[in-house]
Amino acid sequence: MPRIRTTPHLNRYFPALSAGPVEVQARLSVADLIRELDRRFPGLAAYLVDDRGALRQHVVVFVDNRPIDDRVGLSDEVDESADVFIAQALSGG
Amino acid sequence: MTTPSKNLMLLGTRKGLFIFELDGNSTWQFRSHTHIGIPIAYAMLDHRSGILWACQDHGHWGQKLVRSRDLGETWEEVTAPAYPxxxxxxxxxxxxxxxxxxxxxxxxxxxxxxxxxxxxxxxxxxxxxxxxxxxxxxxxxxxxxxxxxxxxxxxxxxxxxxxxxxxxxxxxxxxxxxxxxxxxxxxxxxxxxxxxxxxxxxxxxxxxxxxxxxxxxxxxxxxxxxxxxxxxxxxxxxxxxxxxxxxxxxxxxxxxxxxxx
CATH class of the missing domain: 2.130.10.10 (YVTN repeat-like/Quinoprotein amine dehydrogenase)
Incomplete structure (x- = not known):
């Protein structure tokens, strides 16, 4: 059962995310996963992807600590034991 | 609702939305600071409906559109325009x-x-x-x-x-x-x-x-x-x-x- 964590910065807009990691049923793609998150937390997808469904420029999705390859189609697979982490870019000096 | 639009000043800044109100002594009084830390690209009071609008420019999370029916006390996010x-x-x-x-x-x-x-x-x-x-x-x-x-x-x-x-x-x-x-x-x-x-x-x-x-x-x-x-x-x-x-x-x-x- 994939386990999804999100950056705490999203908690401000979606307080329910602060309840802890989200678990989803079954194996799926990253696109499916974001759809499922949006179903549970309405509006969340628009924070992660743009008008055409591609990952926003400064958002990254890690699957088992590796950034996904397909940032446009979100076709990377998330297997049943995966750890997923969604974060925003950090910059500065 | 009656909107005191001529008595309100909306300031959209990189640090949020500031609202000031003109008092009886022609002095601008601070009213509220909302969307703290979020750049506000534009803010508008619709004088027809009394609804206050703000366009948010999130650095990471995209462009969001929010509105308030109580002059900035509470806000709701609405679906922003999207290109087909x-x-x-x-x-x-x-x-x-x-x-x-x-x-x-x-x-x-x-x-x-x-x-x-x-x-x-x-x-x-x-x-x-x-x-x-x-x-x-x-x-x-x-x-x-x-x-x-x-x-x-x-x-x-x-x-x-x-x-x-x-x-x-x-x-x-x-x-x-x-x-x-x-x-x-x-x-x-x-x-x-x-x-x-x-x-x-x-x-x-x-x-x-x-x-x-x-x-x-x-x-x-x-x-x-x-x-x-x-x-x-x-x-x-x-x-x-x-x-x-x-x-x-x-x-x-x-x-x-x-x-x-």
């Missing part, structure tokens, strides 16, 4: 001299406007990369104004970014005497006017200067920074750009006025 699938940004001035095409997605909610007193549910939003969006249901849903988006000057690649990466609409004017007459300012493209509710559009840039272009008098390619109409004399338009401040006193045919030096 397959729409493209077309730029013939891209580096290397080749026409660049890339997917059009919402980059910035640059300005908003009421749609006229006789259209109480109509609102407009001007965006980067150059789309004008209209809502006919008080902001619950938005659609792209096709007549402008499909204007040949844009589809031929003659709109391009000025201070931002791609062309954007920063000024929207609705004639208070005729809500079917709409003027917009596009950076970079120029001033455009529709007199038929946004169905067809014509550039209104005669007389403007763009000294940085190969043809400073180009009809399209001007970089207005702001276009405003005198509310009590609607034939008077003002436009400011890199090369000066221009005015038009015939309201529509040109902005030939004069250059301020």
């Amino acid at each position: 699938d397959g729409e493209q940004i077309i730029n013939s001035f891209a580096t290397g001299g080749k026409t660049e095409k890339k997917p059009a997605t919402l980059r910035y909610l640059w300005c908003m406007a009421e749609g006229g007193d006789d259209r109480p549910d109509r609102l407009f939003i001007g965006t980067e990369p150059g789309g004008l969006f209209v809502s006919e249901d008080g902001g619950d849903s938005w659609s792209l104004v096709r007549g402008l988006w499909d204007h040949p000057s844009r589809t031929e690649g003659n709109w391009f970014g000025g201070g931002r990466d791609d062309a954007g609409i920063h000024s929207i004017i609705i004639d208070p005497n005729d809500s079917a007459r709409i003027l917009i300012g596009v950076s970079c493209a120029g001033v455009f006017e529709s007199t038929d509710d946004g169905t067809t559009w014509n550039p209104r840039n005669t007389g403007l200067r763009a000294d940085f272009l190969p043809n400073p008098d180009a009809e399209v390619g001007q970089d207005p920074h702001l276009v405003v109409m005198c509310p009590s004399h609607t034939d008077a338009l003002w436009q400011q750009n890199h090369c000066g401040i221009f005015r038009s006193t015939d309201g529509r045919q040109d902005l030939a006025g004069r250059r301020r030096t």
Whole structure:
């Protein structure tokens, strides 16, 4: 059962995310996963992807600590034991 | 509801929205600071409905549109305009001299406007990369104004970014005497006017200067920074750009006025 964590910065807009990691049923793609998150937390997808469904420029999705390859189609697979982490870019000096 | 619009000052900043209210002693009093830490690209009080609008420019999470029915005490997020699938940004001035095409997605909610007193549910939003969006249901849903988006000057690649990466609409004017007459300012493209509710559009840039272009008098390619109409004399338009401040006193045919030096 994939386990999804999100950056705490999203908690401000979606307080329910602060309840802890989200678990989803079954194996799926990253696109499916974001759809499922949006179903549970309405509006969340628009924070992660743009008008055409591609990952926003400064958002990254890690699957088992590796950034996904397909940032446009979100076709990377998330297997049943995966750890997923969604974060925003950090910059500065 | 009665809106004290003349007594409110809305300041959209990189650190949120500040609201000040004019008291009986003609002194601006701090009223609220909301959306703390979130850049506010634009804020507007719709004097028809009393609804306060704010356009958020999240660095990471995209452009969000929020509204308040109690002058900023509480807010709700509404669905922001989105570009339809397959729409493209077309730029013939891209580096290397080749026409660049890339997917059009919402980059910035640059300005908003009421749609006229006789259209109480109509609102407009001007965006980067150059789309004008209209809502006919008080902001619950938005659609792209096709007549402008499909204007040949844009589809031929003659709109391009000025201070931002791609062309954007920063000024929207609705004639208070005729809500079917709409003027917009596009950076970079120029001033455009529709007199038929946004169905067809014509550039209104005669007389403007763009000294940085190969043809400073180009009809399209001007970089207005702001276009405003005198509310009590609607034939008077003002436009400011890199090369000066221009005015038009015939309201529509040109902005030939004069250059301020």
